[in-house]
Amino acid sequence: xxxxxxxxxxxxxxxxxxxxxxxxxxxxxxxxxxxxxxxxxxxxxxxxxxxxxxxxxxxxxxxxxxxxxxxxxxxxxxxxxxxxxxxxxxxxxxxxxxxxxxxxxxxxxxxxxxxxxxxxxxxxxxxxxxxxxxxxxxxxxxxxxxxxxxxxxxxxxxxxxxxxxxxxxxxxxxxxxxxxxxxxxxxxxxxxxxxxxxxxxxxxxxxxxxxxxxxxxxxxxxxxxxxxxxxxxxxxxxxxxxxxxxxxxxxxxxxxxxxxxxxxxxxxxxxxxxxxxxxxxxxxxxxxxxxxxxxxxxxxxxxxxxxxxxxxxxxxxxxxxxxxxxxxxxxxxxxxxxxxxxxxxxxxxxxxxxxxxxxxxxxxxxxxxxxxxxxxxx
Ligand SMILES: Cc1ncc(COP(=O)(O)O)c(C=O)c1O
Ligand code: FES
Numbered sequence: 406x407x408x409x410x411x412x413x414x415x416x417x418x419x420x421x422x423x424x425x426x427x428x429x430x431x432x433x434x435x436x437x438x439x440x441x442x443x444x445x446x447x448x449x450x451x452x453x454x455x456x457x458x459x460x461x462x463x464x465x466x467x468x469x470x471x472x473x474x475x476x477x478x479x480x481x482x483x484x485x486x487x488x489x490x491x492x493x494x495x496x497x498x499x500x501x502x503x504x505x506x507x508x509x510x511x512x513x514x515x516x517x518x519x520x521x522x523x524x525x526x527x528x529x530x531x532x533x534x535x536x537x538x539x540x541x542x543x544x545x546x547x548x549x550x551x552x553x554x555x556x557x558x559x560x561x562x563x564x565x566x567x568x569x570x571x572x573x574x575x576x577x578x579x580x581x582x583x584x585x586x587x588x589x590x591x592x593x594x595x596x597x598x599x600x601x602x603x604x605x606x607x608x609x610x611x612x613x614x615x616x617x618x619x620x621x622x623x624x625x626x627x628x629x630x631x632x633x634x635x636x637x638x639x640x641x642x643x644x645x646x647x648x649x650x651x652x653x654x655x656x657x658x659x660x661x662x663x664x665x666x667x668x669x670x671x672x673x674x675x676x677x678x679x680x681x682x683x684x685x686x687x688x689x690x691x692x693x694x695x696x697x698x699x700x701x702x703x704x705x706x707x708x709x710x711x712x713x714x715x716x717x718x719x720x721x722x723x724x725x726x727x728x729x730x731x732x733x734x735x736x737x738x739x740x741x742x743x744x745x746x747x748x749x750x751x752x753x754x755x756x757x758x759x760x761x762x763x764x765x766x767x768x769x770x771x772x773x774x775x776x777x778x779x780x781x782x783x
Contacts, residue, residue, distance in 0.1 A: 406628040434630025441633040443570030455561040455582030456485040458595040461606035462578040466526040466555040469602035473525035479503045480720040508669040509538040524554040531563035535717040536668030537677030546575025565636030588632035592625030647675035656749045676736045681727035685759040693755045725777035
C-alpha cells in the first residue's frame with residue numbers, strides 16, 4: 406500500500422492516466438478479494454469496515470423488501486448486528502434472537518421454526534468472535550431460501566481462516582473486515598451475490614457501481630487485496646495456527662486446575678481459544694499477562710473495559726465463576742512456538758497468584774451463588 410500513500414495519490418474516478426493507474430490497482434484488489442471468496446469481482450463492494458458492511462447488508466435487505474418486517478439473528482452476534490437489530494425493533498421490525506446451547510451452538514430446529522413468509526432477512530455470523538464457534542451456515546441458508554428470505558453472513562472472523570466459496574453457497578451477502586486478516590483497520594468489503602436487489606447504504610456518487618458512494622480508500626483497498634491474496638495462499642497451511650492453538654489449550658488445561666474451554670471444540674476456527682479460569686476476573690489475568698508482553702482479550706474489543714460479562718458467554722448459560730474469568734487467545738500465521746511457550750511458562754504462576762488473592766476458591770461460596778442467581782435472572 407505504501408506507493409498509494411505517497412506516489413500514486415490520484416483519484417481512481419479521474420479520466421487522466423494519473424488517476425487511471427490507481428483505478429487499475431483497485432481493480433486488481435477487487436479480483437484478489439473475489440478470488441478468496443470464490444466470487445466474481447463485480448460482486449465485491451469495498452466498505453470502510455465490518456460494521457459498515459453489516460449495516461449496508463441489513464439495510465439493503467430491508468429496503469428491497471418493504472412488506473417483510475421480520476429479521477432472524479442470534480444472541481451472540483457482534484454489536485454491529487445486535488445493536489442495529491435493537492434499533493430496528495424500535496422502528497417497528499420484529500427480530501427473533503436465536504439462542505445457543507452451552508457449547509455455543511445453534512439449534513437448526515429453532516431456525517426452521519422461526520422462519521415465516523414475512524421474514525425479510527436471516528443474518529448470522531459465520532464464526533463467533535469470542536469463542537471461534539462456527540455455525541452451520543449452509544444449512545441455515547437452505548432454510549432461509551425455502552422461505553424466500555435473504556441470507557446475510559457476518560464472516561469477519563472466518564475469512565482467511567476457513568475456505569469459502571460463494572459460487573456454491575446459499576449466502577446472498579457476506580461481510581468481511583480488513584484488520585482480521587492482516588490488512589489495516591478501516592477497510593472492509595461486502596460481497597453481494599449477482600442479482601440480489603441492493604440499495605446503497607452510503608448514498609452519494611457513482612463509486613462502486615453506485616452501490617457505495619464516496620471516494621475510495623485506495624491504499625486500504627490495495628492492502629486488503631494483497632492481504633486476501635496472502636490469506637488465500639496461506640489457507641493450505643492453516644494447520645500451523647491449529648497446532649499451536651491446540652498445544653496452548655491442552656497445556657493450560659493440564660497445567661492449571663479449574664480451567665475449561667468455552668464453546669464447542671469441534672466446530673471451531675483454527676486460531677481461537679476461549680478459556681475460563683474459575684474464581685478470578687478475566688481483566689486481572691489480562692493486566693498481569695500484559696506485564697509480560699502477552700496480548701489477549703476478554704469479551705470483544707468493543708465491549709471490553711465495561712466489566713460487563715460477555716453477552717456471548719452469557720447466552721451460553723455458563724456459571725458465574727466462568728463468565729467472569731474467561732479470556733480469549735487469538736493466534737495468527739505469525740504466531741510462533743516460542744511465543745506460545747512463553748505464555749505456558751508464565752500463566753500458571755499468574756493464575757495461582759491471582760487465585761491466592763481471590764475470596765472464592767470453589768462454587769459453594771454463598772456470595773458466588775447469589776451472584777450466579779442474579780446473573781441468571783437478568
Ligand atoms: C464478528 C465481527 N463482526 C463485525 C466486526 C466489526 O468489524 P469492524 O471493527 O471492522 O467494524 C467485528 C470486529 O471485531 C467482528 O469480530
Ligand atoms: S469486537 Fe473486535 S473490535 Fe469490536
